Amino acid sequence: MNWWSRYGVPYLIAFGLSLGAAVLGAGASGVEGREPLAPLQPTGYLNPARVALGGQLFSDPILSSMNRLSCISCHDLTKGGTVNERRTVGYKGRVHRFNAPTIFNVGSNYRLGWRGDFTSLEEQNEKVLLDENLMAATWPMLLERLRNSQVYSSMFQRIYGHPVDRGDLLDALATFQRSLSTPNSPFDRYLAGDTNALTSKEVEGYRLFKDYGCASCHQGSNIGGNMFQKFGIFSPPPIGDSESDGDMGRYTLTGQEADKGVFRVPSLRNVAVTAPYFHDGRVSSLPAAVQIMARSQLGRTLTANDTDTLVAFLKTLTGEYNGHKLEAASSTRHD
Structure with missing residues (x-):
């Protein structure tokens, strides 16, 4: 073809x-x-509590395996939603394959990523969290950390009505990202x-x-x-x-x-x-x-x-x- x-x-x-x-x-x-x-x-209606929770997570290195990186490490919200680098450097000094695109207005994109890998923010966020050269986390690690955090365990319980799970974390991050208009x-x-x-x-x-x-x-x-x-x-x-x-x-x-x-x-x-x-x-x-x-x-x-x-x-x-x-x-x- x-x-x-x-x-x-x-x-x-x-x-x-x-x-x-x-x-x-x-x-x-x-x-x-x-x-x-x-x-x-x-932007249409977004649950304010979920936006706030997602925003706090977006800037917290708790989501990375070594507690060194957060989402804002590559997506600086005080500037253009990105960083002024050709390609950012991930864990163990490996350069990322692509330039970090701006996170602003990402909720208005149908395709996500330079290759258009995803059509869902939740799907893309999971890939970023688990990628060994990005956040390099695992689900057991993430859930244990968040449940052991007095602040986050309380916030997830209050907002979602139960202890944090995979879907809640992905939803909170995506809801915040959709607010970045x-x-x-x-x-x-x-x-x-x-x-x-x-x-x-x-x-x-x-x-x-x-x-x-x-x-x-x-x-x-x-x-x-x-x-x-x-x-x-x-x-x-x-x-x-x-x-x-x-x-x-x-x-x-x-x-x-x-x-x-x-x-x-x-x-x-x-x-x-x-x-x-x-x-x-x-x-x-x-x-x-x-x-x-x-x-x-x-x-x-x-x-x-x-x-x-x-x-x-x-x-x-x-x-x-x-x-x-x-x-x-x-x-x-x-x-």
């Missing part, structure tokens, strides 16, 4: 559905025309009808984003996160880390030739504060990342002005968390 047969037709169907939803959202907001992107929707970006305000939210240059960047075809994959309210795409459609991207098989993409899961170099399309929300970029963090400059994507995915060489204009639009996708605009982690040069 070739790449187009495996992924192309489903892409068109998915894009059509997302476009329909976006058109409805744009129509309601007063923005003229058919819009492939939609405002970020408010970053609304009120300038672009969201623009789509909602505030024509003063974007400058003329930023609006022009949005036009280029649509006209050049970026929105064919980065679409919907999360501006990506739901589809698969081959990295290097028109030309091979720059060579990544030769010591990692991460460039193989979904092939490392499926063994199918058509899946070589295929990845989940990431969300572009908050992209200006989540460097470095791509599955292996090979580039720290957003303009450089835009130029690579234009050449490899669109078969287009951008002018300096077009690059600058597209970057200006992408910067309008930075939202707020707890009422504060997101900021990038300390800059470290990677390219």
Whole structure:
């Protein structure tokens, strides 16, 4: 089965559905025309006690085998929901296969992980907890620690009505992660009808984003996160880390030739504060990342002005968390 047969037709169907939803959202907001992107929707009701419990666990190294790492070790909520490293280092000094993606707006992704391994936060969280190079825990270890903790045993009993079990822990973490929405970006305000939210240059960047075809994959309210795409459609991207098989993409899961170099399309929300970029963090400059994507995915060489204009639009996708605009982690040069 070739790449187009495996992924192309489903892409068109998915894009059509997302476009329909976006058109409805744009129509309601007063923005003229058919819009492939939609405002970020408010998070639905989440049990506040479970959110609070999940947030406490998210920052607690009790979930790692050596009590050294927590979820925020790779997903810093005070910055962009990630860390400014190409690929983080796990237990015993082994570098992770992929760059740590932002955790913000993860509840709006249908596919999770760079290879789109999972469609459920609970399933992905379990994998992270048990992975020997991530948290390296076991279920007996986790449950014993939490039941022996006066604080956690009391919280789980009060919130779930019984001693902590596997499902409760996964539910608490996933509920907190679903709360990590970053609304009120300038672009969201623009789509909602505030024509003063974007400058003329930023609006022009949005036009280029649509006209050049970026929105064919980065679409919907999360501006990506739901589809698969081959990295290097028109030309091979720059060579990544030769010591990692991460460039193989979904092939490392499926063994199918058509899946070589295929990845989940990431969300572009908050992209200006989540460097470095791509599955292996090979580039720290957003303009450089835009130029690579234009050449490899669109078969287009951008002018300096077009690059600058597209970057200006992408910067309008930075939202707020707890009422504060997101900021990038300390800059470290990677390219």
